[in-house]
Amino acid sequence: MHLSSTAPHPRVLHLTQPVDGGVARVVTDLVQAQLSDGLDVTVACPDSALTTNLRGLGARVRHWHATRSPGTSLVREVRHLARVIDEVRPDLVHAHSAKAGLAGRLAVRGRIPTVFQPHAWSFEAVGGGTATLALMWERWGARWASRVLCVSEAERATGMGARITGRWTVVPNGIDPERFRPAAADAVRAGLAPLAGIHPAAPLAVCVGRLCRQKGQDVLLRAWETVERQVPDARLVLVGDGPDHDRLRESAPRSVVFAGAVADASPWYQAADLVVLPSRWEGMALAPLEAMACGRPVVVTDVDGARESLPPSCSTPCLVPPEDPAALAGAVTALLADPLLRESLGEQGRRHVLSTHDVRYTAEAVSDVYRDLLGPWTATTPSAQHGQPLDTGCGAEANRTTQRVEPTEYRESIHS
CATH class of the missing domain: 3.40.50.2000 (Glycogen Phosphorylase B;)
Incomplete structure (x- = not known):
């Protein structure tokens, strides 16, 4: 053959x-x-x-x-x-x-x-x-x-x-930078039904991934308790479905929205102020690359492929240890509170994806x-x-x- x-x-x-x-x-x-x-x-x-x-x-x-x-x-x-x-x-x-x-x-x-x-x-x-x-x-x-x-x-x-x-x-x-590209967050949010009732200016973190142990949404929900105290009007959206859906939903506060599985995640990246992926293990996750292609900053755990997917200058604000809710909460809170840093990281991420991914x-x-x-x-x-x-x-x-x-x-x- x-x-x-x-x-x-x-x-x-x-x-x-x-x-x-x-x-x-x-x-x-x-x-x-x-x-x-x-x-x-x-x-x-x-x-x-x-x-x-x-x-x-x-x-x-x-x-x-x-x-x-x-x-x-x-x-x-x-x-x-x-x-x-x-x-x-x-x-x-x-x-x-x-x-x-x-x-x-x-x-x-x-x-x-x-x-x-x-x-x-x-x-x-x-x-x-x-x-x-x-x-x-x-x-x-x-x-x-x-x-x-x-x-x-x-x-x-x-x-x-x-x-x-x-x-x-x-x-x-x-990833395809023509499919995943920047867009005005306000306009995109207005078209996403799960965000109805959320103030358009509310700080928004998004996590895209299968709801399962690998992707670490349970760690993110533990971290979110701290984020809520520091940024009371912040909202978190979990995009995806999977075996942990019911368990995660039972433990999630009211500020967390479950958007379910979607055919195209790009509007959710574009709507976000910050994209989070707290994985326990990966080879090289696509979600952070897609988010950066949309010009959005990311916070990811330091598992296989994470450092290589980030611009070298972004490791300190964007990379946290896996299974560490306190470190994750600190990184998310810091970025939600600093729009200029988010904008800079988003621009760096977009350039990095264009050049290497x-x-x-x-x-x-x-x-x-x-x-x-x-x-x-x-x-x-x-x-x-x-x-x-x-x-x-x-x-x-x-x-x-x-x-x-x-x-x-x-x-x-x-x-x-």
């Missing part, structure tokens, strides 16, 4: 579970770029809104019935995936996140060039004996990955520190990984489609700073 170097249209099979949140966004962006470049793209995933979006882009979608977590259904899921792979006959398999990485590598077992993209390590998400098993698997499964694709240097370092060996490439996450250059870097594994192919559209600076609305200076993201490779022997 290896691609001839003269074949113009590589067949790529993306495997993904989960089908929501940042992983779904990354898959969607990659598929869109790869279709534009002439690749023959299929995605195997559970039926969801993601499948509708992918079909709308022109991708083939194969139903793969898989739960989010490993369990007794794993053997059936691997067999189903093996049948899909036999039918699609891909030249390359790109498996996203822990579940698809587990099932995909078991189904392929090195017979086809395989890219595994963790999107944060599985052993960080669990504890006790489950974490031990997850780590053992990641060490063993690395032999069946032609490349381990990390979204941050910190994610790679975490994997190497856990003694996972393999051939590594680091390609930072990217443009999704088009991320897609190019992933294509470079594919070419290294498969050999060259000819794109059906000019490379300039992905290589020209964006019209960002920030002027010529911002366009001149836009740079291509180059993948960083690390090679280690894979022990058999």
